[in-house]
Amino acid sequence: MGPGRLITQAECRISPVHLLHSPACERNQGPILEVLRQWLPANAKVLEIGSGSGQHAIFFARALAGLQWHPSDRRETLQDLAERVGLEGRAGLAKGARVADPQELDVDRDDHWPNQPFDAVFSANSCHIMASSSVPQLVAGAARRLGPGGLLLLYGPFQDGGVHTAASNAAFDAHLRSLNPAMGVRDAQEIGHWAQAHGLRARADQLMPAANRTLIFQRD
Secondary structure, eight states: OTTTSOOOGSSEETTTSSSSEEEHHHHHHHHHHHHHHHHHHHTTTTEOOOTTTTTHHHHHHHHSSTEEEOOOEEEHHHHHHHHHHHHHHHSOOOOTEEEOOOOOOOOOGGSOSSSOOOOEEEEEEETTSSEEEEEEEEHHHHHHHEEEEEEEEEEEEEEEEESSSSSHHHHHHHHHHHHHOOOEEHHHHHHHHHHHHHHHEEEEEETTTTTTTEEEEEEE
């Protein structure tokens, strides 16, 4: 979801086959795809944190040959995510691409993380929704699952040193905190410090449409 307001599950419109549908995913999936094309290795095995409606999983697997995409989310969203993968993720994918069955994953629970290495861990618009205490857990858990050269890619609105990069992000941050003080636009510099502490080096900070960014870290 882009900055400006919180898109809740209730606001997602329902497709003709009763699947949750996020307009924000439709808007950002093209620009994110270009970042993935640039950074992911061939036949990449990717763990997605906070897959939500599953639109990203399907879109990327239809566009990137050989992609092995592993969607995940918390229990309350898992049924809708599994429905989309079951209906749309088994045909029409790029050559050699695969979308795995979704798994329950709460970043605060180490036993939820898959016990296997990944080429990349990706998450879009989740850092500002999860509790502030959960963001370093996301970074730490991702770092433990990345092999040498593995990538952590985080998409969304971010601030720098406590300063918002756009007025819309500041308004979005205030809106989030009014709903739940534990939510809010996160600080890219702080995330960078956590990543470094877990052996991940900052590689890129790519500007995206609507005052969003993609932060990219890599295991040496």
